[in-house]
Amino acid sequence: MAVAEDPVEGGAVPVLVAGAGPAGSTTALLLARLGVPCTVVERRGDIHPLPRAVHLDDEAVRVLQRIGLADAFARISRPATGLRLVDARLRPFAEFRRDRAAGSHGHPESNLFDQPDLDRVLRAELVRHPLVNLRVGTEVTGLDQPPDATAPVRVELSAPGGAETVCAQAVVGCDGAGSAVRAAIGSRLHDLGFTDRWFVVDVRSARPIPTWGGVEQVCGARRAATFLPLPGDRYRWEFRMRADETAEELARPARMAELIGPWRVPPTQLEVLRAAEYTFRARLADRWRVGRVLLLGDAAHLTPPFIGQGLGAGLRDAHNLAWKLAAVLAGGVPGVAPEEVLDSYQSERGAHAEAVIRGAVRVGRAMTGGAGVTAALRRPLTGMLLRLPGVRARAERGIVPRFPAGPLVDRVRHRHDLPGSVCPQPTVRADGVATPLDEVLGDGYALLTAGPVDAGLAARARTLGARTVRLGHDLADDGTLLAWLAAGGASAALVRPDRVVQATSPRT
Ligand SMILES: O=C(O)CCc1cccc(O)c1
Numbered sequence: 001m002a003v004a005e006d007p008v009e010g011g012a013v014p015v016l017v018a019g020a021g022p023a024g025s026t027t028a029l030l031l032a033r034l035g036v037p038c039t040v041v042e043r044r045g046d047i048h049p050l051p052r053a054v055h056l057d058d059e060a061v062r063v064l065q066r067i068g069l070a071d072a073f074a075r076i077s078r079p080a081t082g083l084r085l086v087d088a089r090l091r092p093f094a095e096f097r098r099d100r101a102a103g104s105h106g107h108p109e110s111n112l113f114d115q116p117d118l119d120r121v122l123r124a125e126l127v128r129h130p131l132v133n134l135r136v137g138t139e140v141t142g143l144d145q146p147p148d149a150t151a152p153v154r155v156e157l158s159a160p161g162g163a164e165t166v167c168a169q170a171v172v173g174c175d176g177a178g179s180a181v182r183a184a185i186g187s188r189l190h191d192l193g194f195t196d197r198w199f200v201v202d203v204r205s206a207r208p209i210p211t212w213g214g215v216e217q218v219c220g221a222r223r224a225a226t227f228l229p230l231p232g233d234r235y236r237w238e239f240r241m242r243a244d245e246t247a248e249e250l251a252r253p254a255r256m257a258e259l260i261g262p263w264r265v266p267p268t269q270l271e272v273l274r275a276a277e278y279t280f281r282a283r284l285a286d287r288w289r290v291g292r293v294l295l296l297g298d299a300a301h302l303t304p305p306f307i308g309q310g311l312g313a314g315l316r317d318a319h320n321l322a323w324k325l326a327a328v329l330a331g332g333v334p335g336v337a338p339e340e341v342l343d344s345y346q347s348e349r350g351a352h353a354e355a356v357i358r359g360a361v362r363v364g365r366a367m368t369g370g371a372g373v374t375a376a377l378r379r380p381l382t383g384m385l386l387r388l389p390g391v392r393a394r395a396e397r398g399i400v401p402r403f404p405a406g407p408l409v410d411r412v413r414h415r416h417d418l419p420g421s422v423c424p425q426p427t428v429r430a431d432g433v434a435t436p437l438d439e440v441l442g443d444g445y446a447l448l449t450a451g452p453v454d455a456g457l458a459a460r461a462r463t464l465g466a467r468t469v470r471l472g473h474d475l476a477d478d479g480t481l482l483a484w485l486a487a488g489g490a491s492a493a494l495v496r497p498d499r500v501v502q503a504t505s506p507r508t
Pocket residue numbers: 054055080081082083096098109110215226305306307308309
């Protein structure tokens with residue numbers, strides 16, 4: 001299939017991305033990095049002015065690194081100490097600590113930020129990139145997909161100049177919870193059984209508010225709450241709302257003073273930037289792809305924020321999809337049918353997104369659910385639970401993606417085998433220069449070797465155009481990669497462009 005050279009307004013475009021939020025912008029920038037021109041349509045003229053997401057983990061920051069924005073993100077975020085459970089009087093009773101220097105993905109494990117800051121960084125990059133055509137004030141109103149999956153999709157747009165139609169070889173719907181693209185392909189969001197109203201308060205504080213440097217989850221019986229220190233002078237509180245409460249009532253000075261009372265912050269030192277009701281939901285779309293139309297981010301899944309994974313899930317989707325879509329538009333991944341390549345997007349990402357949503361619901365209920373005796377027992381029970389073998393380690397590790405076997409992930413025989421897992425990113429020395437591993441691996445497939453490679457894997461790597469990177473020759477690291485390969489019983493790993501291990505060569 002021919003890919004148009006340039007994005008052409010009103011004509012054929014290789015990829016139309018609906019929505020310029022963080023997930024849509026990241027998708028477009030990943031595609032553009034791979035040489036695929038994108039048109040991004042965005043309903044809003046300017047970035048969304050209100051703070052929304054506040055947390056990204058190290059794997060999600062690694063995705064931003066792929067589009068050259070890790071340093072910019074570091075400037076607008078603060079590495080966090082982790083998650084602390086506290087009682088109604090803010091006395092800690094459990095703590096999950098994160099590495100503030102760098103975790104296995106080469107970035108701080110927990111990062112707090114204010115979403116409009118990230119939106120501005122991404123928007124500047126979209127505007128700057130020669131392969132991205134950003135069209136604001138424009139949104140998808142309908143789609144028409146011919147039965148032949150490889151024929152262009154006709155996309156109806158509402159634009160400042162009126163209604164128009166463009167043809168795109170693929171459409172990526174990143175248009176949020178109320179996605180028009182999702183509706184147009186007949187995909188439905190399924191409720192995973194969680195809806196909770198919370199009152200979210202974003203403030204600036206004239207004086208620093210003492211914090212432990214991470215997220216505080218108040219697990220009191222009377223009212224669950226979350227407190228987060230954002231960068232600079234900004235902070236966020238979230239309070240669970242009772243059935244008979246309204247945001248207007250809670251926003252009154254007397255009620256607000258009562259809510260933030262335990263933190264002992266004089267309300268006069270605070271400037272309230274926003275105080276609004278937000279409904280936390282757990283939802284998953286049943287179909288993430290119909291032909292060449294794909295869903296991503298909040299259009300595909302919604303999670304409550306208790307483990308801080310909402311936006312990260314969208315960036316992971318973008319990382320998983322962009323290289324597959326780019327490959328299919330350029331003729332495919334050798335040895336795998338294009339439809340299988342694209343199907344693997346939902347089979348890989350859907351399972352992880354569902355595990356994250358269900359995990360967030362479980363954690364949310366465990367931390368904040370119940371009343372009376374149940375809530376009173378939370379503190380001692382949590383202490384006991386965390387002393388059980390493996391429980392703390394699991395809670396600290398989070399929900400790590402482990403993709404199932406498929407056309408792009410070999411079957412594993414042992415749970416320590418590497419295929420389906422994400423390769424770590426230590427800092428390595430290449431040509432005498434300290435560099436994050438991904439910069440050495442490049443944008444395509446890579447074959448990371450620490451010893452002999454079996455002939456089958458070597459041939460597959462050649463067919464896929466993989467860059468061979470030999471430990472101890474092309475780069476040196478602190479032993480992380482060697483230990484990782486050894487733990488997985490491998491002497492070499494074939495790493496996909498999204499850093500997922502596709503196959504390994506066994507250690508002999
Ligand atoms: O696990 C962490 O380090 C923080 C998790 C988190 C982030 C944001 C909100 C929240 O309730 C939890």
